[in-house]
Amino acid sequence: MEQLQLSQSEIEKIREDFPILNRKINDKQLIYLDNAATTQKPLSVIESMSEFLKKSNANIHRAIHILSYEATLAYENAHKIVAKFIGAKSFREIVFVRNATEALNLIAHSFGERFLTSSDEVVLTIMEHHSNIVPWLILRDKIGIKVKFIKTKEDGTLDYDEAEKLITKRTKLLGVIQASNVLGTVNNILRLRDLAKSVNAKFLVDGAQSLPHIPINVSDLGCDFFVASAHKMVGPTGIGFLYAKRELLEEMPPFLTGGDMIREVTVDGATWNELPFKFEAGTPAFTEAVGFAEAIKYLQNIKIERILNYEKTLEKYILEKLKTMSFIEFYGHQKGEHLALFSFNIKGVHPHDAASFLNSFGIAVRSGNHCAQPLMNHLKIENALRASFYFYNTNNEAEKLFSTLEEANKFFNR
Amino acid sequence: MEENKPLDIDPLMMEFLLDHYKHPHNYGELEPAEMSYEDGNPSCGDQIKISLNTKNGIVDEIKFKGKGCIVSQSAASILTDMVKGKKIEDIKTISREEMLENLIIPIGPMRLKCALLALKVLKRAIWGKQFDGDDEDE
Ligand SMILES: Cc1ncc(COP(=O)(O)O)c(C=O)c1O
Numbered sequence: 001m002e003q004l005q006l007s008q009s010e011i012e013k014i015r016e017d018f019p020i021l022n023r024k025i026n027d028k029q030l031i032y033l034d035n036a037a038t039t040q041k042p043l044s045v046i047e048s049m050s051e052f053l054k055k056s057n058a059n060i061h062r063a064i065h066i067l068s069y070e071a072t073l074a075y076e077n078a079h080k081i082v083a084k085f086i087g088a089k090s091f092r093e094i095v096f097v098r099n100a101t102e103a104l105n106l107i108a109h110s111f112g113e114r115f116l117t118s119s120d121e122v123v124l125t126i127m128e129h130h131s132n133i134v135p136w137l138i139l140r141d142k143i144g145i146k147v148k149f150i151k152t153k154e155d156g157t158l159d160y161d162e163a164e165k166l167i168t169k170r171t172k173l174l175g176v177i178q179a180s181n182v183l184g185t186v187n188n189i190l191r192l193r194d195l196a197k198s199v200n201a202k203f204l205v206d207g208a209q210s211l212p213h214i215p216i217n218v219s220d221l222g223c224d225f226f227v228a229s230a231h232k233m234v235g236p237t238g239i240g241f242l243y244a245k246r247e248l249l250e251e252m253p254p255f256l257t258g259g260d261m262i263r264e265v266t267v268d269g270a271t272w273n274e275l276p277f278k279f280e281a282g283t284p285a286f287t288e289a290v291g292f293a294e295a296i297k298y299l300q301n302i303k304i305e306r307i308l309n310y311e312k313t314l315e316k317y318i319l320e321k322l323k324t325m326s327f328i329e330f331y332g333h334q335k336g337e338h339l340a341l342f343s344f345n346i347k348g349v350h351p352h353d354a355a356s357f358l359n360s361f362g363i364a365v366r367s368g369n370h371c372a373q374p375l376m377n378h379l380k381i382e383n384a385l386r387a388s389f390y391f392y393n394t395n396n397e398a399e400k401l402f403s404t405l406e407e408a409n410k411f412f413n414r
Numbered sequence: 415m416e417e418n419k420p421l422d423i424d425p426l427m428m429e430f431l432l433d434h435y436k437h438p439h440n441y442g443e444l445e446p447a448e449m450s451y452e453d454g455n456p457s458c459g460d461q462i463k464i465s466l467n468t469k470n471g472i473v474d475e476i477k478f479k480g481k482g483c484i485v486s487q488s489a490a491s492i493l494t495d496m497v498k499g500k501k502i503e504d505i506k507t508i509s510r511e512e513m514l515e516n517l518i519i520p521i522g523p524m525r526l527k528c529a530l531l532a533l534k535v536l537k538r539a540i541w542g543k544q545f546d547g548d549d550e551d552e
Contacts, residue, residue, distance in 0.1 A: 350483035352458050353428070356525065368457060382459045412432070412484075 006302070006310040006391060014302070015392050017042040028362030031397045036181050036209060036341055036388035037366055038231045041295070045234060048294035049287050060286050061260060061277070071286055078289035079276065085296045086226065087217030088243050092275040095242040095249070096284055100208040101131040103227035103242035106279065107204060108135035110252040111173070111225075115202075118144035120172040123201075125150045125158055125187070126378050127180045130371045132206050136175070146170075151378060156183050156332030163195055171201040178210035182372045182386070183332030184315075184341035186210065193222055202248075208232055208240075212390070213311055213339055215304045218243050230288065235295030239288040242279070249275050256281040307391040314389055315340040318398050325402065327409045331379060340389035343370070343381075346405060349412045351385045357408040358385075363401055430518050434488035439495050442477040451539035455527050460486040462535045464494070473497050473505075478532065485517075485525050490532035492516050502540060508533060 006014070015021050018040045023030040032040060052074065058067035060075045079091035088094055097103045112135075116122070122136050126149045136147050150163045167174060174196040179186045189205060196203040204225040207216060212233035218226050225248075229240035244252075254261055254272060261281040263271040272278040299307070315338055322330050322342065330344035346354050351367035358365055366386040369376050376382065387401060444450070447465035454461035460482030467475045476498055478490040496516055497505055513533045514521055521529045 352483040352525070352528065353485070356428070356522075369459070411428075 004309050006306050018392055025362040026360055031363045033387040034364045034366050035390040039234050039390055041234055042298050045291050045294045049291040052290045075286040075289050078293040081293040081296050082241055087219045093243055093246050095276040095279040097240050099229040099240040100227045104131050105135045106255040107225055108139050110255045112139045114253055116145050116172055121146040121170045122173045123148045123166050123171050124175045127177050127375050132175055155334040156185055157336050158187055167195045169199050171199050173202045175204040177206045179339050181209045182343050182370045182375055184339040185332055186337035213308055230292040236288040236291040238285045239292050254278055258282050310391055311340045343384040343386045345384055346409050351383045354385055354408050358404055361404045431484050431488040434491040435484040438491040440477050443479050444477050449539045451535050453535050460528055460531055462490050462532050464535045464539050471502050473500050483528055485528040486531045489529050493532045
């Protein structure tokens with residue numbers, strides 16, 4: 001029977017798939033703990049793209065020749081692989097875009113302008129990444145919708161009682177981050193979905209941080225929109241997707257317009273191509289689509305469930321240790337489920353200085369406001385360090401982080 | 415980035431700056447001040463305010479106030495030392511390189527903005543945006 005956990009020997013094997021993990025920084029072995037920003041890529045993903053470029057490169061949907069046929073097939077197949085991975089009913093519900101940010105902009109623009117009017121409300125959480133806030137604020141300024149935010153409680157979880165009050169029959173869309181890129185909190189999206197459905201609001205899930213770690217089935221979940229970026233799940237940059245229910249995509253007007261997204265153009269107007277190509281104007285990132293498909297195969301091969309279990313163990317281990325480090329102030333991780341993602345500060349030390357110190361020992365963490373200023377303001381944190389782990393990270397690496405943090409504390413706070 | 419080049423800051427060398435950070439020179443705010451300016455780096459929250467008074471075209475009094483990382487705050491401490499008693503006109507020509515040299519320790523590319531914030535604030539306090547050598551052309 002297959003283990004539901006990844007064993008240490010499996011992790012060692014997995015690490016060999018990622019060439020960058022061999023890199024030395026200042027003569028120290030790289031310890032990459034900035035996975036929430038972007039993950040590293042396995043050789044199979046890197047090679048899938050170079051093979052494609054060497055053998056099949058040609059523009060898609062445009063020519064009769066064999067290369068174009070192969071490229072078109074590979075590109076469309078990538079949609080199917082994503083659709084299957086997230087449990088969409090059809091590849092027509094998967095729109096390839098540059099990244100999660102573009103997908104969210106597409107929704108606000110296209111859904112927003114078609115379906116929302118000035119008396120409508122959009123409810124978000126205070127945990128959202130800027131990419132799921134700014135497009136709605138712009139829409140608010142354009143057409144006068146109201147945008148409301150569900151806040152977090154002291155313990156770092158969403159205030160579901162407040163959510164119940166904020167979500168009313170004026171609410172036309174509820175947009176939530178499934179896993180926070182600052183606190184690591186995994187939100188109770190079933191509960192949020194029920195709230196949205198109880199008032200007939202559309203339900204949007206930002207899966208940029210969750211899909212790399214947590215099994216998702218959008219059909220079971222019953223969300224109307226789901227977005228993610230390939231580069232945060234061992235895939236390449238330049239490609240991400242929007243999942244939306246087919247009926248919605250049919251109704252929504254195109255976002256970007258031009259080539260490839262039309263059926264027919266005359267000087268008087270145009271009709272739209274079939275889904276999902278209606279939303280994929282211009283030459284898309286088909287090389288990256290090949291890499292994305294390979295990334296999903298890579299994750300499926302290991303199994304997301306096992307990745308999640310392994311990371312849960314890692315999260316508990318790190319959390320227990322952080323609790324004993326009195327010079328560390330960390331945020332969240334008090335109640336409910338969390339990713340192995342931690343925001344923290346060494347008391348009295350600016351996170352940039354701490355990050356510089358860690359960097360000189362080969363440890364890559366993020367420091368800053370993590371594109372979530374409303375949440376940081378709400379938590380009254382100006383800046384923080386963030387260590388975000390993925391399945392190729394090890395307990396040993398966590399140990400090295402702890403000991404280097406102790407060194408940093410001794411150095412700065414003597 | 416090339417390997418084995420200091421990518422950032424050697425922590426052992428930060429020692430020199432740490433002293434300025436913990437015991438900043440010229441800390442505070444002049445009231446009234448002939449000239450003052452405040453600015454920050456939004457990405458990291460560094461903030462510096464510099465105020466100064468002159469006598470016969472020479473920096474007579476100068477103080478800075480701020481919050482942020484060691485690099486930005488110690489640079490302000492060092493810069494205010496550098497220009498005290500100097501002709502205002504001579505501040506115009508303080509280059510970014512000169513500022514970095516005065517920090518003694520090598521500053522990697524990721525921290526340049528922190529290292530140069532004080533110089534920018536000082537130049538803006540005196541001349542507005544004209545000579546701040548900000549990174550427009552970077
Ligand atoms: C929760 C969340 N949503 C959206 C994004 C935006 O992703 P991208 O920059 O790939 O568009 C991020 C990236 O950090 C994120 O963490």
